[in-house]
Amino acid sequence: MQKTANLVTREAWDRAAGIFQTGLFQSYDWGKLMEELPNTSFHPVKLTSDGGQVIYVPVFEQNGLLSGNMIGYGGVISDRPISFKWLQGEIKALFGQKLSRILLPHGQTSFIEETGEQWAEKATHILPLPDTFEELWTNCSGKARTAVRYAEKKNVSVRLIGQESLSEFYELYKAHTAAIGAAYMLSQVFFQKLLESLGRQVFWVGAFLESEMISSSIFLYDHSHFYYWQNVNSPAGKETQASYLLMRNALSFAIGKKLQWVDFGYSHSKEIARPKRYWGAEEKRCRHFTETE
Incomplete structure (x- = not known):
């Protein structure tokens, strides 16, 4: 699987964001703004599950690590929660490594599994x-x-x-x-x-x-x-x-x-x-x- 084949244009990303009423921190403009941070690149990834569900994932690469958010919240763009384990497998197939962190906004359930020692709570x-x-x-x-x-x-x-x-x-x-x-x-x-x-x-x-x-x-x-x-x-x-x-x-x-x-x-x-x-x-x-x- 080639990483470039899964990257989408601004127009496609904005169209999906409009349909799913996403937050500001999931927007294409926010992703591009994060590229002003040192050694940071934004990858607007589109994935399709075996069941045909289309998912958009804002991925940030900084100093060799992958993250699902930068200076704000993160999370996938989808019409229903997805398997986090599945997402990590897809991300690793594309980038050679998994997401190292992601911060979800209060009240957002992006994933079916949000348990285990790697998941914690942060106050707002x-x-x-x-x-x-x-x-x-x-x-x-x-x-x-x-x-x-x-x-x-x-x-x-x-x-x-x-x-x-x-x-x-x-x-x-x-x-x-x-x-x-x-x-x-x-x-x-x-x-x-x-x-x-x-x-x-x-x-x-x-x-x-x-x-x-x-x-x-x-x-x-x-x-x-x-x-x-x-x-x-x-x-x-x-x-x-x-x-x-x-x-x-x-x-x-x-x-x-x-x-x-x-x-x-x-x-x-x-x-x-x-x-x-x-x-x-x-x-x-x-x-x-x-x-x-």
């Missing part, structure tokens, strides 16, 4: 969105409302981020990632390509004190979900509680778009998770596969 925080922002504002913690009002009293303003603000954002991003000791740093070109290729599915906002950007958040969305993807702050951003003001505007936008859920993502500490709970999010579980050595 999920917020169901009401019909109106007023309903969310009334029911969220008073600590969130107080933080928003504090930022407003400090004269923090909010506006959408575009290409014209990219350099200023990136300077803030670099300082933030250095301050928290992040494991990796994305390039400025990556963020530029994000705007160019997925701009219609990005809600990107910045908080400003006078003319200086002090905080910024990037949200991604598809037909149902709103993903809290990046947040960076300067010391002034933290002091003024600017991120709460950004979140207020973002949640209002998501409700206006009639989205159903906010996925706040994994938290590395209780301190990071706490504001998510203030907005009403609850901890949920995702299924995570990691190949044991």
